[in-house]
Structures are given as structure tokens and as C-alpha cells.
Amino acid sequence: MAEDTVVLPNLPETGLLLIGMGPGTVAGMTLEAVQAAKQATHRRYEAYTALWPESELDLLERRIGSIQRVMRPEVEQPDELFALAKNSLVALLVVGDPLQATTHVDLQLQALEHEIDCRVFHGVSITTIVTGAVGLSNYRFGRQTTLTYPYGGWIATSPLEVIAVNRFRGLHTLVLLDLDPTGQGTGDQRPMRPVDAKKSMELMWNKLNEHQQHEDSENQNSDMINAAYTSLLGEKMEEFPVVLCADMGTQDQEIVFTTIGELGHLEGGRLNCLLVPARTSEVEEKALLRWKQE
Numbered sequence: 001m002a003e004d005t006v007v008l009p010n011l012p013e014t015g016l017l018l019i020g021m022g023p024g025t026v027a028g029m030t031l032e033a034v035q036a037a038k039q040a041t042h043r044r045y046e047a048y049t050a051l052w053p054e055s056e057l058d059l060l061e062r063r064i065g066s067i068q069r070v071m072r073p074e075v076e077q078p079d080e081l082f083a084l085a086k087n088s089l090v091a092l093l094v095v096g097d098p099l100q101a102t103t104h105v106d107l108q109l110q111a112l113e114h115e116i117d118c119r120v121f122h123g124v125s126i127t128t129i130v131t132g133a134v135g136l137s138n139y140r141f142g143r144q145t146t147l148t149y150p151y152g153g154w155i156a157t158s159p160l161e162v163i164a165v166n167r168f169r170g171l172h173t174l175v176l177l178d179l180d181p182t183g184q185g186t187g188d189q190r191p192m193r194p195v196d197a198k199k200s201m202e203l204m205w206n207k208l209n210e211h212q213q214h215e216d217s218e219n220q221n222s223d224m225i226n227a228a229y230t231s232l233l234g235e236k237m238e239e240f241p242v243v244l245c246a247d248m249g250t251q252d253q254e255i256v257f258t259t260i261g262e263l264g265h266l267e268g269g270r271l272n273c274l275l276v277p278a279r280t281s282e283v284e285e286k287a288l289l290r291w292k293q294e
Contacts, residue, residue: 006035012117016081017091018098018108020123023249024052024271026060033121038064040091042084048072048180049103050095050126051191053250053270067093078107085116097125126273129249130174134275135287142171147200147274148178149192157211160204161229167278168228175242175274191271194244198263205237237261243275243291244268257291 019037022028037043037060045057047069052060061067074080075092084090098104098120111118131138145162159175166173177192192200212229238261246254246269254269280288 006031008032008035008039011036011039012089012119014085014088015090015117015119016085016107016111017089017119017121018104019091019093019121020097020125021052021060021093021095022123023096023126023129024247025056025250026063028124028249029060030121030123033123034060034064036119036121037091037093039089041088042090043067043093044070044074044081044090045093046070046075046095046104048075048189049101051179051189051271052095072103075103075107078110081107082111082114082116085111094123096127097123100125100127124249126176126248127174130245130273130275131172133248133253134243134245134255134291136172136275136277136284137281140170140172140278140284142166142169142173144174144176146176146178147192147197149181149196150200150203151182155203155207157204157208160201160208160232161225163276164208164228164232165225167276168224168231170278172278173276175276177272177274179271194263194266194268194272197272197274198260201260201263202237205233209233241277243277243288244272245275246270246272248273255291256293257288258293 017036017040019033021033026034043065045067048071057067081090081092092098094104099108108118108120127144131141143162143166145159147159148156163173163175177197179189179191181190182188208229212233238259240260242258242260242263244256244258244263244266246252252269256266258266277284277288
């Protein structure tokens with residue numbers, strides 16, 4: 001069934017459409033999402049939380065009409081979007097699902113406050129693809145986190161802290177990888193490669209280790225958190241197990257069960273993320289071993 005045959009009941013004449021683009025291909029979008037974007041007067045592609053391949057963006061543009069890229073300032077301070085949405089239909093195209101990021105939920109709430117009709121067309125998200133694709137139980141995942149680039153002299157340890165607490169509780173962790181070395185969300189993006197992830201993990205590991213030694217003497221953390229950090233830091237970082245997931249949901253999808261030490265030798269894809277397994281069941285262990293490189 002072609003998208004032109006899809007009927008979208010009660011699509012407003014003015015307002016904001018939050019449209020999920022799915023993982024990385026036009027074919028991965030829902031028919032409703034494509035048709036809604038086509039019927040919009042203005043189309044904006046949010047290009048700072050995640051990216052599509054340029055070839056697929058070109059294909060989508062040929063199918064639905066012209067698309068303008070917007071970055072973090074235009075979404076977090078949406079005066080222009082709302083001014084357009086007051087008198088026309090504006091589609092904001094978001095990679096994955098449009099409500100996975102707090103930024104877009106906030107945009108939805110702001111639209112409500114401005115009495116702007118806001119409709120959502122959901123898309124397939126990395127959070128729904130990656131756990132099943134790797135073979136780890138979705139019920140055994142803890143809080144997810146994002147591995148950031150070190151910005152200047154600043155090194156965040158919070159991603160590693162999330163991993164430590166999850167593993168201590170027997171929970172796996174989905175680790176999204178940053179795509180903005182500047183941290184500003186205004187352009188010049190460079191999706192994090194495996195070698196970048198390895199470097200960031202090393203810096204975080206060393207900083208957390210130093211910080212934990214200091215905190216131990218002051219006893220400021222809870223016993224459980226201290227135990228989680230101590231357990232993590234007691235392992236050899238180079239041998240720490242991770243699963244590299246590249247270009248998930250596309251024909252170029254690649255999964256590698258490896259270690260932090262080996263990440264620097266892997267090429268990865270256009271967009272990468274990591275899974276950090278905790279204790280695994282027999283089925284999960286067999287599933288993981290499929291992706292181990294000899």
C-alpha cells in the first residue's frame with residue numbers, strides 16, 4: 001500500500017506534527033509518518049540528537065518535499081516553529097521516535113501552553129531495536145545513559161556511574177554515543193566512533209577511580225553505590241565486556257561482542273551505540289556469543 005492511499009483523519013490545518021523517522025531509512029518509516037510529513041506546509045529535520053544518511057534524506061525529500069535542517073537552539077527556543085504553526089502545518093522530523101528525548105516532550109508541552117495543536121506520529125527507536133537484536137532480555141535493562149565527548153578539560157563520570165549501579169543490580173545498560181564534540185548542538189557534528197568511545201571510557205574510568213578514592217575517605221556515597229563503584233573499578237578496564245551496535249535497523253547493521261580494550265580496533269558505522277551486559281542467563285549468553293569475534 002502506497003503512502004498516498006493512507007487517510008489521516010482529523011489532520012489539522014495548522015499546528016505542529018512530531019514525526020518519528022525511524023532508525024535510518026525511508027523504508028523504515030510508517031506510512032502514516034510519510035504521509036503526514038508530505039501534507040505539512042513546512043518540514044524541519046531535527047539534526048542534533050541523531051542523524052540519517054544523506055542518501056536517505058535526499059530520497060525522503062524527493063518523496064515528501066523540501067526539508068530544512070534545524071539544530072538545538074531552534075528546538076529548545078521554538079519561537080519560529082510556533083509562529084509558523086499558528087498559521088500553517090509544521091512537521092518536525094525526528095530520527096527514531098519523536099518522544100524519546102526530553103527535549104521533544106518539552107516542545108510538546110510548550111505547544112500545549114501556546115494553544116498549538118500538536119500531533120505525534122511515532123517511529124521505531126533504537127531503544128526498541130537494539131535489545132532484541134542483540135539477544136538480551138528487555139526486562140533486564142536498567143537506566144540508559146549517553147557517553148559524551150570530553151569537552152575541553154571537563155570529563156563527566158555519570159555515564160560510568162550508571163553502568164556501575166546497573167551492573168551491581170544485575171541489569172544491562174544501553175549506552176548511546178554522543179555526536180557533538182562541541183556540546184552546543186549547533187552543528188559540526190561528528191558521531192562518536194568506537195575509538196572515541198574507548199578514549200572517553202578510559203578518561204571516565206580514571207576520573208571515577210580518583211574520585212572514589214577521595215569519596216571513600218569522606219563516606220559521602222551510600223553503601224550500595226560505593227559497593228557498585230568498587231565492584232566496577234575492581235575489574236580490568238581493557239577486558240570489560242561491551243557490545244558494539246552499529247547502524248541498527250538498516251541494511252548495514254553490525255553487532256560485535258567485544259571489550260573496551262578492543263573498541264579502538266573496530267571501525268563501527270555511521271551511528272554507534274554500546275550495550276554493557278551484566279550477569280546473563282543461559283539463553284542470553286548463547287545469544288551474545290553469536291556476535292563474538294575470534
